Amino acid sequence: MPLIELKHVVGGYGGAPILNGVDMAIEASDIGVIVGPNGAGKSTTLKAIFGLLRVTGGTIEFGGENIANSLPDKLVPKGLSFVPQEKNVFTSMTVEENLEMGAFTRTDDFRPTMDWVYSMFPVLAEKRRQPAGELSGGQRQMVAMGRALMSKPKLLMLDEPSAGLSPRYVIEIFETIVRVNKEGVGILMVEQNARQALAFASKGFVLAQGQNRFTGTGPELIADPEVAKSFLGG
Amino acid sequence: MDELIFFINRVLISGTVLGSIYALGAVGVTLIFGILRFAHFAHGDMMTMGAFVAFVLAAAMTAMGIVTPLPAGFVVLPLAMIITAVLALGLDKGFYAPLRQRGAKPVTLLIASIGVTLMIQGLTRLIFGSGTRTFFDTESKDIFRIDMSWAGGSRPISITEPQVIMFIVTALIVVALHLFLTRSRLGKAMRAMADNAALAQVSGINTALVVRVTWVIAGALACVAGTMLALDVALMPDLAFNIVLPIFAAAIVGGLGHAYGAIVGGFLIAFAETMAVFNWTAVLRPINGLLPEGMALPANLALVPTEYKLTVAFVILVITLLVRPTGIFKGAST
Numbered sequence: 001m002p003l004i005e006l007k008h009v010v011g012g013y014g015g016a017p018i019l020n021g022v023d024m025a026i027e028a029s030d031i032g033v034i035v036g037p038n039g040a041g042k043s044t045t046l047k048a049i050f051g052l053l054r055v056t057g058g059t060i061e062f063g064g065e066n067i068a069n070s071l072p073d074k075l076v077p078k079g080l081s082f083v084p085q086e087k088n089v090f091t092s093m094t095v096e097e098n099l100e101m102g103a104f105t106r107t108d109d110f111r112p113t114m115d116w117v118y119s120m121f122p123v124l125a126e127k128r129r130q131p132a133g134e135l136s137g138g139q140r141q142m143v144a145m146g147r148a149l150m151s152k153p154k155l156l157m158l159d160e161p162s163a164g165l166s167p168r169y170v171i172e173i174f175e176t177i178v179r180v181n182k183e184g185v186g187i188l189m190v191e192q193n194a195r196q197a198l199a200f201a202s203k204g205f206v207l208a209q210g211q212n213r214f215t216g217t218g219p220e221l222i223a224d225p226e227v228a229k230s231f232l233g234g
Numbered sequence: 235m236d237e238l239i240f241f242i243n244r245v246l247i248s249g250t251v252l253g254s255i256y257a258l259g260a261v262g263v264t265l266i267f268g269i270l271r272f273a274h275f276a277h278g279d280m281m282t283m284g285a286f287v288a289f290v291l292a293a294a295m296t297a298m299g300i301v302t303p304l305p306a307g308f309v310v311l312p313l314a315m316i317i318t319a320v321l322a323l324g325l326d327k328g329f330y331a332p333l334r335q336r337g338a339k340p341v342t343l344l345i346a347s348i349g350v351t352l353m354i355q356g357l358t359r360l361i362f363g364s365g366t367r368t369f370f371d372t373e374s375k376d377i378f379r380i381d382m383s384w385a386g387g388s389r390p391i392s393i394t395e396p397q398v399i400m401f402i403v404t405a406l407i408v409v410a411l412h413l414f415l416t417r418s419r420l421g422k423a424m425r426a427m428a429d430n431a432a433l434a435q436v437s438g439i440n441t442a443l444v445v446r447v448t449w450v451i452a453g454a455l456a457c458v459a460g461t462m463l464a465l466d467v468a469l470m471p472d473l474a475f476n477i478v479l480p481i482f483a484a485a486i487v488g489g490l491g492h493a494y495g496a497i498v499g500g501f502l503i504a505f506a507e508t509m510a511v512f513n514w515t516a517v518l519r520p521i522n523g524l525l526p527e528g529m530a531l532p533a534n535l536a537l538v539p540t541e542y543k544l545t546v547a548f549v550i551l552v553i554t555l556l557v558r559p560t561g562i563f564k565g566a567s568t
Binding site for chain 2: 050052071072073075076077082084087088089090091092093097100101102104105147151
C-alpha cells in the first residue's frame with residue numbers, strides 16, 4: 001500500500017476547479033516531483049492534500065484513511081508536513097523557537113528530533129538564538145524545512161524549495177532532501193528547476209491544466225522527447 | 235526641595251499609575267490585533283465591564299461582613315479577572331467569531347466592536363445607572379506620607395495604598411506575561427500566530443485555542459486595568475471608554491502586535507500626558523529670583539490645559555505614524 005494515494009482529485013478555491021482529476025501515489029521510499037507549466041495546479045495539489053483548499057471530488061488516502069478536507073492541525077499529528085514556498089519562517093522568532101513551533105502537536109520529548117535537525121543543518125545550530133528574519137534566503141529555507149521535520153513526518157511536502165536561491169544553495173537543499181528521504185521520509189515536491197529535480201526523482205508527475213499528463217520515474221521523463229520538448233524547454 | 239516633592243507627587247506617581255492602566259489596556263488591544271487582525275474598539279468597555287464585576291464582588295464581600303486589610307477591590311481581583319475573561323470569551327463567541335467564520339474583513343469586525351461598545355455601555359447604564367460610584371464607600375483610602383523633612387522638604391511625598399498595590403500588581407503581570415510569551419508553548423504559539431497566521435496553521439498549531447487564550451488574557455488584563463482606574467478615580471459607565479484613544483495610541487506607538495511595545499507605549503503616552511498638563515511654574519519658581527526686574531514666570535505654565543489632555547496622545551500618534559509607522563518595536567503596519 002502506498003504511503004499516500006490521490007485518486008482522481010478534483011478541487012479549487014470555490015470557483016471553477018483548478019484540479020480536474022489528479023492521480024498520484026508515493027511510497028515512503030519515494031521522492032516525488034511535480035513539474036508542469038504555470039497554472040497547471042502543482043502547488044494547488046500540495047495545498048489540496050494539506051486541507052488548505054476544498055477537495056470536491058476523488059479521494060486522498062494517507063495510511064489507509066481518506067484525509068481529504070482534513071485541516072492541518074489534524075494532518076500534522078498523522079505524519080504530514082508542508083513547507084510553503086513563501087513566508088515559511090516566523091521571522092520575529094529565533095531559529096530554535098521556529099523549530100519548536102514545528103513540534104507543537106507533539107506531546108513527547110522533541111529534543112532528539114531537534115538535535116537531528118541541527119545535525120542535518122549545522123549552520124542552524126550556530127544561529128539557534130538568532131531571529132529567523134535575520135538569516136539569508138538559503139538559511140531560511142533550512143529553518144523552514146527543519147520546522148517541518150520537527151513533527152517527525154512520514155511525508156514531507158515542499159513547494160518550490162529552491163525558488164529564489166543561489167545555485168550553491170539549490171544543490172545543498174536538494175542534497176538535504178535526498179538525505180531526509182534516505183532516513184525514511186517520503187517526499188513530494190513541486191519544482192521549477194524541473195530538469196535538476198527530476199534527475200533524482202523516483203516518481204515524476206507532469207501536470208497540465210489540473211490533470212496528469214505524464215507519469216514515470218524522473219530519468220524516464222527527462223528522456224521522453226515529448227516531455228522534454230513541451231515541458232522542459234527542449 | 236519642595237518643588238521636587240511636588241514633581242514626584244504630581245508627575246512621577248500619577249504618570250506611573252496612568253501608565254500602568256494604559257499599558258495593561260494596550261497589551262490586550264495589541265494581542266487581539268496581533269492574533270485576529272482587527273482593532274478591538276470595545277476594549278475600553280471591556281475594562282469598564284471588568285471594573286463593574288470587581289465592584290459587584292467587592293460590594294458582596296462587604297455585605298457579607300468580610301473585612302480585609304487590603305482594599306476590597308484588590309482582594310476580589312483574581313475572581314473578577316476570571317469572570318471578565320469568561321465574558322470576553324462570550325463576546326468573541328457571540329459577536330466576533332460568527333463574523334470571522336463568514337470571512338468578514340477586519341473593518342467589519344471593527345464596526346462590530348463599536349456595536350459591542352454601545353451595547354456594553356447601555357447594559358451598564360441599565361443595570362447600574364449612569365451615576366458615579368466609588369469602591370471606597372465603606373473603607374477609607376489609606377495614604378502613605380513619606381516625611382521629607384530630613385531633606386529640607388516641608389511637604390511629604392504622598393501615595394495612596396491602592397496606588398502602591400497597583401505598581402506591584404502591574405509589575406507582577408508584566409513579568410508573568412513575559413514568562414508566558416517566552417517560556418510556555420502556548421505563549422510561543424501566540425507569538426507565532428501573530429507573526430504569520432498561515433504558517434502557524436500549517437505547523438499544526440491549534441489556532442482556535444490560541445484565539446481563546448488571547449481573549450482570556452485580554453479580558454483578564456482589561457479587568458485589572460479597569461479596576462485600577464476605578465480604584466484610582468471612580469467608577470462610571472463610560473469610565474474606560476474615555477481612555478480608549480490613549481490606549482490605542484500606546485499600542486500603535488509601541489508597534490501593533492507587540493506586547494512589550496504596548497507596555498512601553500503605555501508608559502510613554504501616560505508620562506507625556508502627565509507632563510504636558512503639569513504646571514511647570516511650580517517647579518521652576520526658584521528661577522524667579524534670577525529673572526530681571528519686572529519679569530516673572532506666569533502663574534500657570536502647563537503645555538496643554540488639562541481639558542485638552544487627549545490631544546497629547548493624538549500628537550504622539552501622528553508623529554509616530556509619520557516618523558516610524560511600524561512603532562517603536564516594529565509591529566505590523568497593516
